[in-house]
Amino acid sequence: MKQLEYAFMAKLAIHIKEQLRKGVKKPYKTIIDVSFGDPHKAGVKPLTFARQVIAACTYPKLMNSDKLPLDAKQRAQWLLDRCPGQSVGSYTATAGIPETVHKISAFITRRDGGAPSDPKNIFITAGSQWALMNILNVLVNKQASPRTGVLTPAPGHDKAVLSIVGMGGETIPYYLTEEQGWALQVEELQRALDSAQGVCKPVALYVINPGNPAGHVQSRKSIQEVIRFVSEKRLFLLADEVYQDCVQGENTEFVSYKRVLNEMGPPFSETVELASFHSVSKSVMGECGLRCGYVELVNVDPAVMKHIFTLFSKGSCSPVLGQIALDVMINPPQPGDPSYTLYNQETQHIRDMLIQNAKRVYEVVNSLPGLSCQPVDGGAFAFPRVFLPPKAIKKAKDLGMEPDTFYSVRLLEEAGVFVRPGCGYKQKKDTYHIRFCIMTPRDMMDELLGRLTSFHRKFMMDFA
Amino acid sequence: MNHGTALLWKRRALSSLSATRRGLPKEKMTENGVMSRAKVLTIDTMNPTVKKVEYAVRGPIVQRAVELERELSEGMKKPFAEVIRANIGDAHAMGQQPITFFRQVLALCSYPELLSDNTFPEDAKSRACRILQSCGGNSLGAYSASQGIDSVRHDVARYIERRDGGVPCDPDDIYLTTGASDGIVTMLKLLVCGEGAGRTGVMISIPQYPLYSAALAELGAVQINYYLNEEKCWSLDISELQRALDEARRYCNPRALCIINPGNPTGQVQSRECIEDVIRFAAKERLFLMADEVYQDNVYADGCQFHSFKKVLFEMGPEYSETVELASFHSTSKCYMGECGFRGGYMEIINMDEEVKAQLTKLLSVRLCPPVPGQALMDLVVNPPRPGEPSYDSFIKERTATLSALAEKAKLTEQVLNTVQGISCNPVQGAMYSFPRITIPDKAINEATDQGQLPDMFYCMKMLEETGICLVPGSGFGQKDGTYHFRMTILPPRDKLKILLNKVKEFHQKFTQQYS
Numbered sequence: 001m002k003q004l005e006y007a008f009m010a011k012l013a014i015h016i017k018e019q020l021r022k023g024v025k026k027p028y029k030t031i032i033d034v035s036f037g038d039p040h041k042a043g044v045k046p047l048t049f050a051r052q053v054i055a056a057c058t059y060p061k062l063m064n065s066d067k068l069p070l071d072a073k074q075r076a077q078w079l080l081d082r083c084p085g086q087s088v089g090s091y092t093a094t095a096g097i098p099e100t101v102h103k104i105s106a107f108i109t110r111r112d113g114g115a116p117s118d119p120k121n122i123f124i125t126a127g128s129q130w131a132l133m134n135i136l137n138v139l140v141n142k143q144a145s146p147r148t149g150v151l152t153p154a155p156g157h158d159k160a161v162l163s164i165v166g167m168g169g170e171t172i173p174y175y176l177t178e179e180q181g182w183a184l185q186v187e188e189l190q191r192a193l194d195s196a197q198g199v200c201k202p203v204a205l206y207v208i209n210p211g212n213p214a215g216h217v218q219s220r221k222s223i224q225e226v227i228r229f230v231s232e233k234r235l236f237l238l239a240d241e242v243y244q245d246c247v248q249g250e251n252t253e254f255v256s257y258k259r260v261l262n263e264m265g266p267p268f269s270e271t272v273e274l275a276s277f278h279s280v281s282k283s284v285m286g287e288c289g290l291r292c293g294y295v296e297l298v299n300v301d302p303a304v305m306k307h308i309f310t311l312f313s314k315g316s317c318s319p320v321l322g323q324i325a326l327d328v329m330i331n332p333p334q335p336g337d338p339s340y341t342l343y344n345q346e347t348q349h350i351r352d353m354l355i356q357n358a359k360r361v362y363e364v365v366n367s368l369p370g371l372s373c374q375p376v377d378g379g380a381f382a383f384p385r386v387f388l389p390p391k392a393i394k395k396a397k398d399l400g401m402e403p404d405t406f407y408s409v410r411l412l413e414e415a416g417v418f419v420r421p422g423c424g425y426k427q428k429k430d431t432y433h434i435r436f437c438i439m440t441p442r443d444m445m446d447e448l449l450g451r452l453t454s455f456h457r458k459f460m461m462d463f464a
Numbered sequence: 465m466n467h468g469t470a471l472l473w474k475r476r477a478l479s480s481l482s483a484t485r486r487g488l489p490k491e492k493m494t495e496n497g498v499m500s501r502a503k504v505l506t507i508d509t510m511n512p513t514v515k516k517v518e519y520a521v522r523g524p525i526v527q528r529a530v531e532l533e534r535e536l537s538e539g540m541k542k543p544f545a546e547v548i549r550a551n552i553g554d555a556h557a558m559g560q561q562p563i564t565f566f567r568q569v570l571a572l573c574s575y576p577e578l579l580s581d582n583t584f585p586e587d588a589k590s591r592a593c594r595i596l597q598s599c600g601g602n603s604l605g606a607y608s609a610s611q612g613i614d615s616v617r618h619d620v621a622r623y624i625e626r627r628d629g630g631v632p633c634d635p636d637d638i639y640l641t642t643g644a645s646d647g648i649v650t651m652l653k654l655l656v657c658g659e660g661a662g663r664t665g666v667m668i669s670i671p672q673y674p675l676y677s678a679a680l681a682e683l684g685a686v687q688i689n690y691y692l693n694e695e696k697c698w699s700l701d702i703s704e705l706q707r708a709l710d711e712a713r714r715y716c717n718p719r720a721l722c723i724i725n726p727g728n729p730t731g732q733v734q735s736r737e738c739i740e741d742v743i744r745f746a747a748k749e750r751l752f753l754m755a756d757e758v759y760q761d762n763v764y765a766d767g768c769q770f771h772s773f774k775k776v777l778f779e780m781g782p783e784y785s786e787t788v789e790l791a792s793f794h795s796t797s798k799c800y801m802g803e804c805g806f807r808g809g810y811m812e813i814i815n816m817d818e819e820v821k822a823q824l825t826k827l828l829s830v831r832l833c834p835p836v837p838g839q840a841l842m843d844l845v846v847n848p849p850r851p852g853e854p855s856y857d858s859f860i861k862e863r864t865a866t867l868s869a870l871a872e873k874a875k876l877t878e879q880v881l882n883t884v885q886g887i888s889c890n891p892v893q894g895a896m897y898s899f900p901r902i903t904i905p906d907k908a909i910n911e912a913t914d915q916g917q918l919p920d921m922f923y924c925m926k927m928l929e930e931t932g933i934c935l936v937p938g939s940g941f942g943q944k945d946g947t948y949h950f951r952m953t954i955l956p957p958r959d960k961l962k963i964l965l966n967k968v969k970e971f972h973q974k975f976t977q978q979y980s
Contacts, residue, residue, distance in 0.1 A: 007825070036607055038600060038601075038606050038607050040600060040601040040603035040605040040606040041600030041601045041603075041606040041607065042601065043601055044601070045603075046603055046605050048575075051574050051575040052575055054574040054575065055571040055572075055574045055575035055578060056571075058567050058570045058571040058574055059567045059568055059570070059571035061583075062571065062578075065581070065583070067577070067578065067581055083805070084549070084554065084556070084557030085554075085556040085557040085558060085559055085560075087556035087557075087562060087805070088805050088806075089555075089556040089562050089801075089802055089803040089804060089805045089806060090554050090556040090557040090804060090805050091552065091554045091557070091804045091805060092805065093530075094522055126642055126807065126831070126835065127831065127832060129830060129831055129832060130831055133830070133831070137511060137514060137682070138505065138510050138511055138514050139505060139510070139511065140511060141510075141511045141512065142511070142513070142684065143512070143513075143684070159830050159832075162826065162829075162830045163830055166653075166827070166830070203504060203505075203509070204504075234504050235504060236504045236505050267501070271501050271503075273503060273504050273505055285605075286605060287605040288605060288606060288607045288832070288833075289599070289600075289603070289604050289605045289606050289607055289608065289833070289835065289836030289837075290604065290605060290835060290836065290837065291642070291807075291832075291833075291834070291835040291836075299503070300503075300505060301503050301505060301506050301507070303506070303507045304505055304506065304507060304510055307510065307514050307515060307517070310514075310517050310518060310519055310523075310678075311514060311517060311682070313519045313522040313523075314517065314519040314522075314645070314674075314675055314678045314679070315642075315643075315645060315646075316522075316643065316645065316804065316807075317805070317807075318807075319642075319805065319806060319807045319835040319837065319838060320805035320806070321574070321805075321806070321835070321837045322835060
């Protein structure tokens with residue numbers, strides 16, 4: 001159903017773009033498409049150093065060019081030396097370029113205050129969802145009766161849900177608490193687990209931190225509670241941490257599940273089975289199209305690891321240009337390197353942009369009657385709640401649409417802003433939301449908020 | 465506490481546990497009576513079908529090769545100076561050069577500042593601009609539509625029309641994929657359903673490329689083997705297809721027929737007649753046809769020609785072209801490009817039910833989109849430089865050189881291997897591999913069995929340890945019972961290949977002698 005709704009809106013957006021192209025008069029000149037977490041599409045520029053390295057690796061004649069800084073050329077040469085035949089057209093090892101895998105484990109250890117990380121437990125994959133699908137494939141037994149269950153966040157993006165259901169498993173939603181900034185409450189995890197009794201057999205808990213679509217960042221305490229919960233209830237922990245680089249909230253800090261697990265010490269650190277995911281798509285790199293991420297597995301049975309390796313191996317390897325971007329992401333230019341200043345400037349600019357956008361969205365949306373927005377402390381999206389008047393809800397139902405789809409369609413048609421309706425993310429019954437990406441240039445966000453404001457006021461008046 | 469009280473206590477304690485807890489594997493008692501914690505995910509609790517998945521091309525022998533490489537680099541003495549990875553169809557790893565034009569365009573797409581660099585030809589620059597314009601935010605880093613970039617799909621459709629002598633191709637039938645493997649696995653996911661005797665059966669050639677067997681094992685589908693005829697240069701007999709199908713109907717529901725043409729590992733290029741026969745067979749038996757055509761430019765033998773299933777299907781007229789359901793697969797990994805690391809590919813789907821297409825769209829959306837650089841590369845492959853364009857001459861030169869080198873190596877391989885007593889190699893008509901049959905002495909077979917190894921794995925492992933040459937045993941691809949083979953790529957540069965082939969010859973003679 002959700003797929004069809006998005007497809008319908010995407011078609012509508014294409015239709016409107018065509019009309020605009022043909023000169024049909026509308027209250028806007030272009031569509032602002034914030035339906036995906038795609039910063040480049042929104043106009044955010046790729047990081048120069050990463051692209052220079054990729055270009056030199058792709059066309060090694062550029063090593064002689066003075067157009068590229070020395071450190072970019074050196075990095076490219078270093079990477080090419082580790083590709084068979086010195087070509088990015090070769091397959092790499094199944095788990096990725098081995099030296100890059102080692103760098104990832106060093107990155108994880110640095111990030112996690114010294115917590116050790118074993119390169120043997122790290123796989124580079126064609127995106128985090130690809131990795132998640134492979135891990136789910138090992139966990140979910142299609143033939144099982146009762147069916148395998150996975151606890152999934154609500155609201156939560158639908159990719160994992162689609163994978164789980166597609167594999168013959170069941171999702172067990174646990175609701176985040178909107179009024180508390182979308183916090184994850186352990187009591188709710190328990191309620192969800194209890195609801196699974198007699199329905200399915202829960203084997204895993206999937207968390208997204210920072211959240212998607214909800215922009216919360218879990219506190220250390222919350223993460224500890226979740227770890228204790230999975231330990232006690234014997235669940236495999238799947239931690240989707242692809243937005244770890246996007247933390248906007250004041251006094252907010254991302255701390256990884258791995259780090260907390262390690263800090264909690266035995267028995268947890270030695271027994272809780274954990275898979276954590278990261279990606280080049282969602283960091284300030286925003287390289288969604290290159291399709292690359294990694295998974296780190298902790299405390300997984302070595303006999304099972306062998307099978308996980310085989311599963312990954314039949315996909316051959318991750319796209320090599322993506323692996324190069326990943327290498328840069330986890331091991332960027334350092335102070336003193338020729339490209340350091342620019343790299344730092346560009347990443348800081350994007351982070352500032354995110355912080356400003358998150359602030360602006362919070363202010364503007366909360367100033368509008370009928371809309372409310374929790375602080376967007378992390379992640380790439382805002383997920384404001386829309387308090388739809390009964391008249392609007394009825395109109396939606398008459399049209400055979402979900403109420404927030406109706407609102408989103410109107411927003412697209414009348415204001416040229418393409419968001420996604422909350423019904424695609426499993427929200428609490430009779431609540432309505434919209435999701436839009438905040439990883440956009442500042443002026444685009446200002447334009448968006450301006451259009452949203454005018455549209456929303458009119459909408460609420462029309463359906464008063 | 466007396467026995468009765470203890471039992472009561474236990475019963476009460478258990479009843480307070482959730483059903484979930486009670487159902488899970490018990491904690492293990494170690495020898496000293498301390499509870500040791502069993503994992504959630506174990507061999508027993510994991511998805512059983514995953515346990516059956518094997519992928520020989522990257523399997524145990526390759527892992528051993530990696531170890532040997534490491535030992536060599538650490539200075540350990542070996543009877544060889546380097547490990548040769550003749551196990552995998554990776555042309556660049558063996559020294560094949562990429563097509564300059566392709567890499568120029570991709571570099572320009574990656575870092576558009578280079579558009580002001582005069583060392584790049586004009587046609588490369590205009591291609592790069594055209595590709596970037598079709599990307600969100602003019603960046604290779606934006607997601608594309610999950611079916612793939614529109615303009616690339618249109619270009620693929622036009623390529624197919626040109627290739628197939630004008631047979632029309634609808635861009636909506638084109639899906640860009642992450643290598644051909646992604647498309648193949650996705651199609652199999654769509655096709656496999658049912659339980660017990662109604663479980664989907666999928667016909668696959670023996671020998672086959674082990675992605676198919678791995679995917680079928682993972683999906684819990686029934687693999688229906690049809691044997692290619694080694695004595696007739698690995699050709700396909702319809703009677704064998706019929707035999708396999710009729711037998712399979714007793715215990716499963718056959719729904720699909722997979723064919724790899726040119727073949728992997730066998731290298732045979734099917735005749736047009738054979739392709740027509742297969743289409744008629746699929747039509748008659750109502751099977752979904754999956755045509756893996758990733759080696760379509762790799763045709764070497766005189767008298768052999770690549771005929772696409774799509775073209776033949778349409779030339780057979782509406783009785784077939786409007787009914788037979790066909791998916792054909794292509795990739796940027798093979799042919800003359802050899803760009804495995806870009807993970808580019810496409811599939812063309814003919815006559816698929818609209819509702820199933822909707823399900824396909826849903827399946828594809830989970831992995832978001834195929835890698836955009838791979839899509840850009842596919843665009844260049846289907847739309848290469850044209851006569852008159854600045855890069856045309858060098859493109860043709862490079863492509864011709866690569867393909868003719870491969871043709872030469874195919875011939876050389878067949879020649880040398882056939883001089884060895886106990887090795888017999890069919891002509892390598894196409895693709896990138898030789899799949900010779902080897903005679904293994906009984907003594908060796910026994911020793912292998914004693915060690916719990918398949919005879920051809922035993923043979924290949926010995927070859928690896930003694931010569932550093934890594935091949936894949938025929939058991940990884942499937943073969944007739946009692947026969948043994950290995951798959952070796954024809955990819956190393958000619959001079960190196962000659963040396964390799966002679967080493968293989970020496971090894972085989974020594975091995976045969978040793979186990980006589």
